[in-house]
Amino acid sequence: MNWYKQSQSEIDLGDEEPEWSYPGAEHDYNPYWSYVYDKKVEQKVKDFVEGYVNELKRDLFPQVGFLEDMKVAFVKLPRNAIAMYIDGTEPYIVIAIDISRIKRIVKKMNDLNYLEDHIKVTIVHELAHAIQQGVDIEYNEKEAESFARTYVDYGDIDRFWDEREPRNELV
Numbered sequence: 001m002n003w004y005k006q007s008q009s010e011i012d013l014g015d016e017e018p019e020w021s022y023p024g025a026e027h028d029y030n031p032y033w034s035y036v037y038d039k040k041v042e043q044k045v046k047d048f049v050e051g052y053v054n055e056l057k058r059d060l061f062p063q064v065g066f067l068e069d070m071k072v073a074f075v076k077l078p079r080n081a082i083a084m085y086i087d088g089t090e091p092y093i094v095i096a097i098d099i100s101r102i103k104r105i106v107k108k109m110n111d112l113n114y115l116e117d118h119i120k121v122t123i124v125h126e127l128a129h130a131i132q133q134g135v136d137i138e139y140n141e142k143e144a145e146s147f148a149r150t151y152v153d154y155g156d157i158d159r160f161w162d163e164r165e166p167r168n169e170l171v
Ligand SMILES: [Zn+2]
Pocket: 125, 126, 129, 140, 141, 144
């Protein structure tokens, strides 16, 4: 048997989760410990997400100030969740996203063209939860969603954390 052909066919199986590495991160969390890799996500969607994450790191991170890095994992999530900020990972943020579920929601809303917009809002929403944890305030859905819409729609940063009291403030 030709070993080259054999290794090519192994590569083509493509069913296994991708390698996970996070250079520089202070934690060793791997999202594939907890969630199943969604192998159905197309390369063009992955490329879009990667490009958007780089955009956020370039444009948004410096304005927040304390975020170091962000990585997104393409997984299947339980309980109808479309995405999750992995608790405790900031400032080396890990976000798990369920693209197949977002696609189903977008389809249901009959606006397939807005898939990219939904993905953007979803990622920035989860990023807001990382910010909430980073400044030690409670997770707040309304704040996270408003932060995401304001940023994605207008490019503005709603600095909600400036007005909130830290949850463990010692007097
Ligand atoms: Zn949320």
